Amino acid sequence: AQSVTQPDIHITVSEGASLELRCNYSYGATPYLFWYVQSPGQGLQLLLKYFSGDTLVQGIKGFEAEFKRSQSSFNLRKPSVHWSDAAEYFCAVGEGAAGNKLTFGGGTRVLVKP
């Protein structure tokens, strides 16, 4: 069965600084990978996804992620964070055999200092 690990539970970053969130997955086949963001009291919003092709994918709100098969990683980055980026971020992997089931990591809470 696949699994997703987000090693950082909390990250604090200053506004304007760069941000990188780590995600490692365990999955036998080529994974379908996602990053979702959850603002306080809200549902999850899809930031970006990787299915195949270019390993650097662009998403909404200025986020990008890079798929590295050799490291089983799909790290999320943003060059300059805004206060509105304070939220919980979830990495997820999709499994096709079970009918597009998503397995989520434990999440990383991002705090933005002024």
Next chain:
Amino acid sequence: DTAVSQTPKYLVTQMGNDKSIKCEQNLGHDTMYWYKQDSKKFLKIMFSYNNKELIINETVPNRFSPKSPDKAHLNLHINSLELGDSAVYFCASSQGLQDYEQYFGPGTRLTVT
């Protein structure tokens, strides 16, 4: 015009009660899901339905029974509520079984006292 909506947003009830959470999507999607997010923010799938047919049932207790009257609605009924059922429940939808891009509702925070 909310894409995936859930009612109620908050639900506070006592142990042993039976309650339902409703979900509706207006995206024309065929597949809908229920997820549970616990107090540690861990998010886990419970069920998925495709065109009213159950696809995924992740060893959820029998007290939880999803019902899909049509492909735009997926309701979650919970019998004999327990303290451990306290969580945020999210509904989601996707275009079909081959589509991993899921759209989430705002969540229902269930508190069992």
